Amino acid sequence: MTVYQATASAPVNIAVIKYWGKRDTKLILPTNSSLSVTLDQDHLRSTTTSRADPSFDHDRLWLNGKEEEIKGDGRTATCIAELKRLRKEVEDADSNAPKLSTFPVHIASYNNFPTAAGLASSASGFAALVSSLAQLYELPASPSTLSLISRQGSGSACRSLYGGYVAWNVGTDPSGVDSNAVEVAPREHWPDMHALICVVSDDKKGTSSTSGMQRTVETSALLQHRIKHVVPQRMADISKAIQERDFDSFAQITMADSNQFHAVALDTAPPIFYLNDVSRSIIQVVVEYNRLSLANGGGYKAAYTYDAGPNAVIYAPEKNMKEIIQLILNYFPQKDAFKDTFALFKNDKAEGKLPAGFNKNVAKVHQAGEVRNLIHTRVGDGPRKLSSEEALLGENGLPKTLA
Amino acid sequence: MTVYQATASAPVNIAVIKYWGKRDTKLILPTNSSLSVTLDQDHLRSTTTSRADPSFDHDRLWLNGKEEEIKGDGRTATCIAELKRLRKEVEDADSNAPKLSTFPVHIASYNNFPTAAGLASSASGFAALVSSLAQLYELPASPSTLSLISRQGSGSACRSLYGGYVAWNVGTDPSGVDSNAVEVAPREHWPDMHALICVVSDDKKGTSSTSGMQRTVETSALLQHRIKHVVPQRMADISKAIQERDFDSFAQITMADSNQFHAVALDTAPPIFYLNDVSRSIIQVVVEYNRLSLANGGGYKAAYTYDAGPNAVIYAPEKNMKEIIQLILNYFPQKDAFKDTFALFKNDKAEGKLPAGFNKNVAKVHQAGEVRNLIHTRVGDGPRKLSSEEALLGENGLPKTLA
Numbered sequence: 188m189t190v191y192q193a194t195a196s197a198p199v200n201i202a203v204i205k206y207w208g209k210r211d212t213k214l215i216l217p218t219n220s221s222l223s224v225t226l227d228q229d230h231l232r233s234t235t236t237s238r239a240d241p242s243f244d245h246d247r248l249w250l251n252g253k254e255e256e257i258k259g260d261g262r263t264a265t266c267i268a269e270l271k272r273l274r275k276e277v278e279d280a281d282s283n284a285p286k287l288s289t290f291p292v293h294i295a296s297y298n299n300f301p302t303a304a305g306l307a308s309s310a311s312g313f314a315a316l317v318s319s320l321a322q323l324y325e326l327p328a329s330p331s332t333l334s335l336i337s338r339q340g341s342g343s344a345c346r347s348l349y350g351g352y353v354a355w356n357v358g359t360d361p362s363g364v365d366s367n368a369v370e371v372a373p374r375e376h377w378p379d380m381h382a383l384i385c386v387v388s389d390d391k392k393g394t395s396s397t398s399g400m401q402r403t404v405e406t407s408a409l410l411q412h413r414i415k416h417v418v419p420q421r422m423a424d425i426s427k428a429i430q431e432r433d434f435d436s437f438a439q440i441t442m443a444d445s446n447q448f449h450a451v452a453l454d455t456a457p458p459i460f461y462l463n464d465v466s467r468s469i470i471q472v473v474v475e476y477n478r479l480s481l482a483n484g485g486g487y488k489a490a491y492t493y494d495a496g497p498n499a500v501i502y503a504p505e506k507n508m509k510e511i512i513q514l515i516l517n518y519f520p521q522k523d524a525f526k527d528t529f530a531l532f533k534n535d536k537a538e539g540k541l542p543a544g545f546n547k548n549v550a551k552v553h554q555a556g557e558v559r560n561l562i563h564t565r566v567g568d569g570p571r572k573l574s575s576e577e578a579l580l581g582e583n584g585l586p587k588t589l590a
Numbered sequence: 591m592t593v594y595q596a597t598a599s600a601p602v603n604i605a606v607i608k609y610w611g612k613r614d615t616k617l618i619l620p621t622n623s624s625l626s627v628t629l630d631q632d633h634l635r636s637t638t639t640s641r642a643d644p645s646f647d648h649d650r651l652w653l654n655g656k657e658e659e660i661k662g663d664g665r666t667a668t669c670i671a672e673l674k675r676l677r678k679e680v681e682d683a684d685s686n687a688p689k690l691s692t693f694p695v696h697i698a699s700y701n702n703f704p705t706a707a708g709l710a711s712s713a714s715g716f717a718a719l720v721s722s723l724a725q726l727y728e729l730p731a732s733p734s735t736l737s738l739i740s741r742q743g744s745g746s747a748c749r750s751l752y753g754g755y756v757a758w759n760v761g762t763d764p765s766g767v768d769s770n771a772v773e774v775a776p777r778e779h780w781p782d783m784h785a786l787i788c789v790v791s792d793d794k795k796g797t798s799s800t801s802g803m804q805r806t807v808e809t810s811a812l813l814q815h816r817i818k819h820v821v822p823q824r825m826a827d828i829s830k831a832i833q834e835r836d837f838d839s840f841a842q843i844t845m846a847d848s849n850q851f852h853a854v855a856l857d858t859a860p861p862i863f864y865l866n867d868v869s870r871s872i873i874q875v876v877v878e879y880n881r882l883s884l885a886n887g888g889g890y891k892a893a894y895t896y897d898a899g900p901n902a903v904i905y906a907p908e909k910n911m912k913e914i915i916q917l918i919l920n921y922f923p924q925k926d927a928f929k930d931t932f933a934l935f936k937n938d939k940a941e942g943k944l945p946a947g948f949n950k951n952v953a954k955v956h957q958a959g960e961v962r963n964l965i966h967t968r969v970g971d972g973p974r975k976l977s978s979e980e981a982l983l984g985e986n987g988l989p990k991t992l993a
Contacts (some may be wrong), residue, residue, distance in 0.1 A: 406846075409853060412815035439859070443809075446861045450812060450853040456842070457877040458849045464867045474860040 191287055192238040192580065193322035194573040197314035199231045199306060200224065200346045200353065201382065201500045203441040203492055204421055205448035207396075208404045208414065214363040215342045218404060219418040222354045222371065222425055223346045224502065226382060227567030230528060233311035235296040235319040236579040243291035249579075249586045250296050250312070266317055266340045267292065274324035287324055294319070295579035295586040300562075306384070307396075307494070313340030314347030318570035330569060334368035350374045350568035352429045354422065374566045377432045381505045381529075385515060386560035387465045387497040394459045396495040399452065406456040413451055418444075434504055438477070438490035441502060445492040452495075461495050465519070465557050468550040469499045472518055475549040476511070479542060505529075508563065513540035518550050519558035528563045594690055595641040595983065596725035597976040600717035602634045602709060603627065603749045603756065604785065604903045606844040606895055607824055608851035610799075611807045611817065618745045619769050621807060622821040623760040625828055626749045627905065628777070629785060630970030633931060636714035638699040638722040639982040646694035652982075652989045653699050653715070665743045669720055670695065672739045677727035690727055697722070698982035698989040703965075709787070710799075710897070716743030717750030721973035733972060737771035753777045753971035755832045757825065777969050780835045784908045784932075788918060789963035790868045790900040797862045799898040802855065809859040816854055821847075837907055841880070841893035844905060848895040855898075864898050868922070868960050871953035872902045875921055878952040879914070882945060911966065916943035921953050922961035931966045 200223035208218035246267055248255050257263050274288040296315060298308045317337040321328055330348040338345035338355075345367065346353045351374040358366030394402075403410050421440050428436035452459040462470075473491045480488045489503040489511055503511055509531045516525060517539030525537040541547055581587045603626040611621035649670055651658050660666050677691040699718060701711045720740040724731055733751040741748035741758075748770065749756045754777040761769030797805075806813050824843050831839035855862040865873075876894045883891045892906040892914055906914055912934045919928060920942030928940045944950055984990045 408820045409812045409815060409850065409857075412812060412819075416815075417811045443857075443859055446859070447812065447857050450857040453856060454812075454846075454850050454853040456846055456849070458873060460870050460873075463870075467863050467866075470861060470863075 189285075190238070191240065191285070191290070191323060192236060192575070192578060193319050194234065194236040194575065194578045195315055195318035195322055195570050196228055196232045196234040196573055197311045197318050197347050197570040198228045198350065198567050199226045199311045200343065201226060201492060201494065202343065202346070203437070203502070204418060204425060204444050205494075206342055206355065207400050207448050207451060208410060209342070209400060211361070211363065212401065215338050216363050216366050217342060217355065217357055218410070219414045220355060220357040220422050221343070221346070222352070222422060223343070224352055224380060224382070225347065225350045225374070225567050225569065227564045228571060229567070230562065230564040231300050231306065231311070233296055233298050233308060233315040234573065234577065234579060235294060235312075235315035237292055237294045237316070237319040237323045238580050238584055239287045239290040239292050239323060240584055241290045243293055243584065245291050246294075247291075248294045248296070251298060252586050252588050262313075262340045263316070266313065266336050267320065269336045269339065270317065270320040270324060270326070273326050273328060277324065277326065292320070292323075293580060293584050297579055306498070309341035310344045310347045313337045313344035314570060316340065317344075318348070322572055331367045331369055335363065335366070338363070338366065338368075348569060351376065351566060354426065371426050372429050374568055377429060378566060379432070379504050380566040381503055381508045382564050382566075383501040383503070383508065383511055383515065384562040384564065385469055385499040385501065385519070385558050386562070387463065387469075387499065388557055388559045389463055389497045393461055393496055399455070399459045399495065402459065403451055403455040407451050407454040409454045410451045413447060417447065435486045438487035438502070441490040441492050449493060461497060462493060463497045465553060466493060466497045466499060468518060468553065469501075469515070469558075471549040472514055473501060475546055476514060476542070479544050483544070505565070510542060512537060512561065512563065514542070514545075515558065515561065517541055517552070519553050520555040521558070521561065522556045525561055531563075592688075593641065594643065594688070594693070594726060595639060595978070595981060596722050597637065597639040597978065597981045598718055598721035598725055598973050599631055599635045599637040599976055600714045600721050600750050600973040601631045601753065601970050602629045602714045603746065604629060604895060604897065605746065605749070606840070606905070607821060607828060607847050608897075609745055609758065610803050610851050610854060611813060612745070612803060614764070614766065615804065617766040618741050619766050620745060620758065620760055621813070622817045623758060623825050624746070624749070625755070625757045625774065625825060626746070627755055627783060627785070628750065628753045628970050628972065630967045631974060632970070633965065633967040634703050634709065634714070636699055636701050636711060636718040637976065637980065637982060638697060638715075638718035640695055640697045640719070640722040640726045641983050641987055642690045642693040642695050642726060643987055644693045646696055646987065648694050649697075650694075651697045651699070654701060655989055655991050665716075666719070669716065669739050669743045670723065672742065673720065673723040673727060673729070676729050676731060680727065680729065695723070696983060696987050700982055709901070712744035713747045713750045716740045716747035717973060719743065720747075721751070725975055734770045734772055738766065738769070741766070741769065741771075751972060754779065754969060757829065774829050775832050777971055780832060781969060782835075782907050783969040784906055784911045785967050785969075786904040786906070786911065786914055786918065787965040787967065788872055788902040788904065788922070788961050789965070790866065790872075790902065791960055791962045792866055792900045796864055796899055802858070802862045802898065805862065806854055806858040810854050810857040812857045813854045816850060820850065838889045841890035841905070844893040844895050852896060864900060865896060866900045868956060869896060869900045869902060871921060871956065872904075872918070872961075874952040875917055876904060878949055879917060879945070882947050886947070908968070913945060915940060915964065915966065917945070917948075918961065918964065920944055920955070922956050923958040924961070924964065925959045928964055
């Protein structure tokens, strides 16, 4: 008996032009375009196995080994229905194609980063789900077409359908057909882009991005200005910076847009705060690091960005990463010794250290653990097709590892 | 021999529509109108004695007993020169008037609140200086005319020339002649407005408002939208709210404008942060306090506002103050027992306490001293003329108390 099963992995992406606000909450159509860098799946990824089988009773989903209900009007159900619809088109065009669209599916998904990493898994998760089903169904769809589906799972998931540098077009069509992801440049165009994720401890429960962004749409006067007059120019400018591998421009726009996203969150009634005092300190350290370089006739050396939480992502050319890690370790000592993914520290230990001329008073030295974890990664590739050896479902069609 | 001397006091004011941005840094002309509540001089004030004497060698100034240099092109010198010019007009019109405009002046100024109170003293300080010289010179000038002069000492000082509710007009004339303060309503119109100042400890040195606001003018795209499209409407709306003693509208606009000021500060490159985690917690507490009241069919009960620092000012009708103080004491215990200015706590001690139904998890209970000081005050009157008994200069023309 043929087993219809496929396994895919998909990456995390971190936006440099932020998505904040929906004009259609059901289709997940944004109020502005956004742009992200895809991170390397060697370090952070979601893996999903999908299997279609007529003997299955109904569609089922397991996340990290724990079954999750697929609600009829929910986002996961929407994605599965859309992919079955595309499969049906394949079947209608080729009478020899097995009628997979009529079979229930079992889907198992796993994130190799714990929730404790402080990273949203919905983007990589929905991208992996859509990728594995598209493989299972042998869909002739481009990543851009698939991005239209993953967008309906989680907005920013559409950007995880490509590697490298990815734009999500705001679009104008009410159906959402032109609100897709497109590749601005592949990873190979500018592979030098590294990233340091600083996971910040927080004792406050943040506002969910879904409810937060709608509150901003409803109450912030500044958001409308951002949407109409600021983002379009920044999208053009940062795309050009990426084409030209111009880190100076990339860094300035990235930091300005992170600031502006948090500004419109603050301009919301009641206000939304995602940055805490530790986040602020990381910003001050990066600002001083750039100031020092600029004062010495150099360019920007690093760019911070923050999503809907206190964690920083610091983008920088690879050559600056050692210095940046030392800077962060100086102000934010770790509880456990930092081990670098890229083995930048071979004979020397990774220790806190400031560059000559650095104004050490820009921040205080924090207590160990206030930055809980550091993850060093870089720009990465798009969704991967994995072999059956990496499948998460066993022969019985159930997850190999249950929670 | 006649002694030409006058003593005046002037109040602190706290804006509810914020001033942030100059279009002329020399004349101190703002980029938008602003509006403030004058606080009671019974609690917070600057007192200034001015004396003109032909035997004096040159103009001299003492602040809190310590002599400060009056720089030739500085703001204090500008104010003194303007007032001497107006005195000269009096002398030109009346040949019997003593030629005080030709005499050097000695000026002694004193703030009854320590720097540690976390309140800017420049507004009350320049208002008191201008008021005392105007009295000394017997100027026929209205508070509005005098506000044009104190504005050149420190922008927000122009609003301390009136009691009650005061607007500072943005104006359009390049000379600044129409950028004056006007009374929106006197204290007597709405005397019920109380204020709780929460002085927040901070281990970071903030960006000075003078340099910070110019950086915002130069780099924030959102500021321009605020100036053109948001503030004019808010000025009209909050003036109406004051006329109608409509605390619901007053509170909503006050909190929105505080949020937006801090939003444009964050939208600056590099970003400016004035709120810290303690400030954020106070906001969450006030938001929950209002939510609870609204959920029970009531109205807004309190409004927070923050200037260029982490300290909160909470405006509220008098009847809510006891509850507010108990709320704040619950989350921000004091090192020393709180003593209320208005003796709200007579038989019961001022202790932390939450209203029934209050979601206590909106903030954590902070360590004693994170809110360093609480000052309970209310809307107050404009500059006062004080008797010679309260003069800060002795018979010899020098400060009675040297630092």
